[in-house]
Amino acid sequence: xxxxxxxxxxxxxxxxxxxxxxxxxxxxxxxxxxxxxxxxxxxxxxxxxxxxxxxxxxxxxxxxxxxxxxxxxxxxxxxxxxxxxxxxxxxxxxxxxxxxxxxxxxxxxxxxxxxxxxxxxxxxxxxxxxxxxxxxxxxxxxxxxxxxxxxxxxxxxxxxxxxxxxxxxxxxxxxxxxxxxxxxxxxxxxxxxxxxxxxxxxxxxxxxxxxxxxxxxxxxxxxxxxxxxxxxxxxxxxxxxxxxxxxxxxxxxxxxxxxxxxxxxxxxxxxxxxxxxxxxxxxxxxxxxxxxxxxxxxxxxxxxxxxxxxxxxxxxxxxxxxxxxxxxxxxxxxxxxxxxxxxxxxxxxxxxxxxxxxxxxxxxxxxxxxxxxxxxxxxxxxxxxxxxxxxxxxxxxxxxxxxxxxxxxxxxxxxxxxxxxxxxxxxxxxxxxxxxxxxxxxxxxxxxxxxxxxxxxxxxxxxxxxxxxxxxxxxxxxxxxxxxxxxxxxxxxxxxxxxxxxxxxxxxxxxxxxxxxxxxxxxxxxxxxxxxxxxxxxxxxxxxxxxxxxxxxxxxxxxxxxxxxxxxxxxxxxxxxxxxxxxxxxxxxxxxxxxxxxxxxxxxxxxxxxxxxxxxxxxxxxxxxxxxxxxxxxxxxxxxxxxxxxxxxxxxxxxxxxxxxxxxxxxxxxxxxxxxxxxxxxxxxxxxxxxxxxxxxxxxxxxxxxxxxxxxxxxxxxxxxxxxxxxxxxxxxxxxxxxxxxxxxxxxxxxxxxxxxxxxxxxxxxxxxxxxxxxxxxxxxxxxxxxxxxxxxxxxxxxxxxxxxxxxxxxxxxxxxxxxxxxxxxxxxxxxxxxxxxxxxxxxxxxxxxxxxxxxxxxxxxxxxxxxxxxxxxxxxxxxxx
Amino acid sequence: xxxxxxxxxxxxxxxxxxxxxxxxxxxxxxxxxxxxxxxxxxxxxxxxxxxxxxxxxxxxxxxxxxxxxxx
Numbered sequence: 001x002x003x004x005x006x007x008x009x010x011x012x013x014x015x016x017x018x019x020x021x022x023x024x025x026x027x028x029x030x031x032x033x034x035x036x037x038x039x040x041x042x043x044x045x046x047x048x049x050x051x052x053x054x055x056x057x058x059x060x061x062x063x064x065x066x067x068x069x070x071x072x073x074x075x076x077x078x079x080x081x082x083x084x085x086x087x088x089x090x091x092x093x094x095x096x097x098x099x100x101x102x103x104x105x106x107x108x109x110x111x112x113x114x115x116x117x118x119x120x121x122x123x124x125x126x127x128x129x130x131x132x133x134x135x136x137x138x139x140x141x142x143x144x145x146x147x148x149x150x151x152x153x154x155x156x157x158x159x160x161x162x163x164x165x166x167x168x169x170x171x172x173x174x175x176x177x178x179x180x181x182x183x184x185x186x187x188x189x190x191x192x193x194x195x196x197x198x199x200x201x202x203x204x205x206x207x208x209x210x211x212x213x214x215x216x217x218x219x220x221x222x223x224x225x226x227x228x229x230x231x232x233x234x235x236x237x238x239x240x241x242x243x244x245x246x247x248x249x250x251x252x253x254x255x256x257x258x259x260x261x262x263x264x265x266x267x268x269x270x271x272x273x274x275x276x277x278x279x280x281x282x283x284x285x286x287x288x289x290x291x292x293x294x295x296x297x298x299x300x301x302x303x304x305x306x307x308x309x310x311x312x313x314x315x316x317x318x319x320x321x322x323x324x325x326x327x328x329x330x331x332x333x334x335x336x337x338x339x340x341x342x343x344x345x346x347x348x349x350x351x352x353x354x355x356x357x358x359x360x361x362x363x364x365x366x367x368x369x370x371x372x373x374x375x376x377x378x379x380x381x382x383x384x385x386x387x388x389x390x391x392x393x394x395x396x397x398x399x400x401x402x403x404x405x406x407x408x409x410x411x412x413x414x415x416x417x418x419x420x421x422x423x424x425x426x427x428x429x430x431x432x433x434x435x436x437x438x439x440x441x442x443x444x445x446x447x448x449x450x451x452x453x454x455x456x457x458x459x460x461x462x463x464x465x466x467x468x469x470x471x472x473x474x475x476x477x478x479x480x481x482x483x484x485x486x487x488x489x490x491x492x493x494x495x496x497x498x499x500x501x502x503x504x505x506x507x508x509x510x511x512x513x514x515x516x517x518x519x520x521x522x523x524x525x526x527x528x529x530x531x532x533x534x535x536x537x538x539x540x541x542x543x544x545x546x547x548x549x550x551x552x553x554x555x556x557x558x559x560x561x562x563x564x565x566x567x568x569x570x571x572x573x574x575x576x577x578x579x580x581x582x583x584x585x586x587x588x589x590x591x592x593x594x595x596x597x598x599x600x601x602x603x604x605x606x607x608x609x610x611x612x613x614x615x616x617x618x619x620x621x622x623x624x625x626x627x628x629x630x631x632x633x634x635x636x637x638x639x640x641x642x643x644x645x646x647x648x649x650x651x652x653x654x655x656x657x658x659x660x661x662x663x664x665x666x667x668x669x670x671x672x673x674x675x676x677x678x679x680x681x682x683x684x685x686x687x688x689x690x691x692x693x694x695x696x697x698x699x700x701x702x703x704x705x706x707x708x709x710x711x712x713x714x715x716x717x718x719x720x721x722x723x724x725x726x727x728x729x730x731x732x733x734x735x736x737x738x739x740x741x742x743x744x745x746x747x748x749x750x751x752x753x754x755x756x757x758x759x760x761x762x763x764x765x766x767x768x769x770x771x772x773x774x775x776x777x778x779x780x781x782x783x784x785x786x787x788x789x790x791x792x793x794x795x796x797x798x799x800x801x802x803x804x805x806x807x808x809x810x811x812x813x814x815x816x817x818x819x820x821x822x823x824x825x826x827x828x829x830x831x832x833x834x835x836x837x838x839x840x841x842x843x844x845x846x847x848x849x850x851x852x853x854x855x856x857x858x859x860x861x862x863x864x865x866x867x868x869x870x871x872x873x874x875x876x877x878x879x880x881x882x
Numbered sequence: 883x884x885x886x887x888x889x890x891x892x893x894x895x896x897x898x899x900x901x902x903x904x905x906x907x908x909x910x911x912x913x914x915x916x917x918x919x920x921x922x923x924x925x926x927x928x929x930x931x932x933x934x935x936x937x938x939x940x941x942x943x944x945x946x947x948x949x950x951x952x953x
Contacts, residue, residue: 031937031940032938032939033940152937211940237916238898239895239899239941241902241941242898242899242939243899245901246901311938312939312940315905315935316902319901319904319905319939320901322904323900
């Protein structure tokens, strides 16, 4: 091409866009080739704009909303420079549209200065929720942010409110049309000499359509007789684009024509692909020249390695390719598919394999990478590729992919049916593939079982997953590793939720390590979150030093990792959030527990199975119970019990829920109803430690303390089956109440002392709150207990002095030594310094030294202020000195 | 909504050449003055596919008509 036609400075149009862009939202809606993108480029290229631009072009035929939002987030971070240690936005298989929009909004709200969001080719987004999500974004933009959208046709955005407020501007095809003056300017800028009449004729024939004028300019540049070209063009009734494309192509050297035709079937092209499809090296230079000539080719990256053709141009070229080189097309697609497979771009590889007509190969490719595609946030693209297989053709490989789609959509019966097909097929597959398929199927069966709440028996069938999957027959180690890491997470998760299956922690740890190794943070977060949850059940059997503190630390680590990727309120981290909420409540930190509970609810907006929701309601229930809100607690216990009864693996939990519900009922003055419900239970359940405790509460409510003691006997002597030692703590406290009513203060004190002894290491407060034991505790003389500090802490909390959470405004405090912490815990008691020294087997001088140091570090002057400050800093409960 | 294919007439401004016509293999073209008229049996999704192609190729759609079943 001799002289490149340039973008001309369309002052009027740019001014119009300037005016429009002062509105909150500008929509540029016009047909293909109207010059929307060129306008944006010219506008963006001018200096002195008040906004920084965050530009996203929607990829052709985009089915995964997540890909769009991640690109937008990335563009925003690029202009705000807000990477600040956070990882780049990463995909999750559990994409939540509204949550993502909120995340984008919150990053925008934090940004300084004006930002213009630019979304090009909005019509390419084929995701059902997109109007809702965009609407949410556009109507909530912070004051400093504006948006420009381009689209080929009007999209339903329901922006009436913005329109009424005069905050919506539109630029349409008529505005984009070149005037006759602009047509002359374009010709002039392209070095084309044409008479005024010729320019007028060209303008009339193209009707000012931008693509037509640009194509014409490409042909006219260096044309020997431009007047004749225009006259001929004007004299034909051929459609503008087709006529001009043919003219333009004809004027290109054969190697350029060949390149354009053969690479037209790619959505984007680079030098390597161009060489591969044309069979000639050095094609990148042609692409660079075409872009420089403004010939409908543009680079997609700053380094100018990837290019794309203008969509209208590409569509015409593809038709031309199909017409002129039909026999070459399958081979071209095959070559492209090979390149994309080698470069790990599976979706494009599958698309080209399908286009080549190699359906069995396409099916296997898709099935092999189904887990990786899901992890990459391309689940919808995967389902769209699935739809592209010809109906009726039998590709049993695809059953696994279909099952994944069903699971994601909650169609559990369909998922089971597809898994059954896959299982039958796996039996006939070659040994190398059989292993791969069996792992995929077992992994999905675990997910399905969890969603259904029927985990019994599944673990046994899936146990083989624990053995390494990568054998010599496994070609693609990365794919195998994705599959294996998912399998370990699913196996460990089901084991953890089956309560007390000892392998859970091991499998989850292994899964997390593998996930880290292969760079799959989503799986690492998932494993660590489940691990935090699994740990609390591991440690429920016997009181263990710092079990709660360790659990909380692990959960916080998992949450911190999740937050680095922006998944702090995603379903994947919910088990850790939940475990934090629940442990906080057990430790009597009700406000803190409630905060984590709210965050868990936020993370569980999408349904991820009955097990997590069970714990959500259980935690809400114990929080209410701990705060003495019995009616609310009763309702939540009822929901949790209902969910637990539907979970085959959660029968022990169900006993716990029923017990707490009945006890709450009895305490609310309905012992009759509670007793009737108790009588309706089967013997096995009624004999559990938890239900014996409930019976005792009912007896106490009925004024029968002796009956209560009878009910508790098997729990206290260790013969009744219990879910965890908490049940025994509860039994001691209930026994304490019974003894007290019977007038036996000594026995009551002993019972309380035993309860305190059991909770000393974890410092659990909740059982005392739920059993209304404040008075009972107060009756225990300080000198008669080995747990004076703990006793004081618990009483403080029961009297409503819930430790205040960090409010962030307090000055930082030097860490207290373990010795100082030990002394600190005695400060809320009324023990004197020598008495504390006696309790701790220290000299009074040592205690005095510790006290001076504590006062200094807490920046206080006396014991009362030290206690208050220590509470604010939450040094008195939850954490233990080493 | 009628699921069965029905005859449609689609009128486009200008004369379509072989390249663009190859995008509509299911439709028969005929010249009508300065217009091209495409006719053929289309079900709903085929119809919307054709409309999308008309949009993508930058063609000027003048008329879309559902014809009586016996045409």
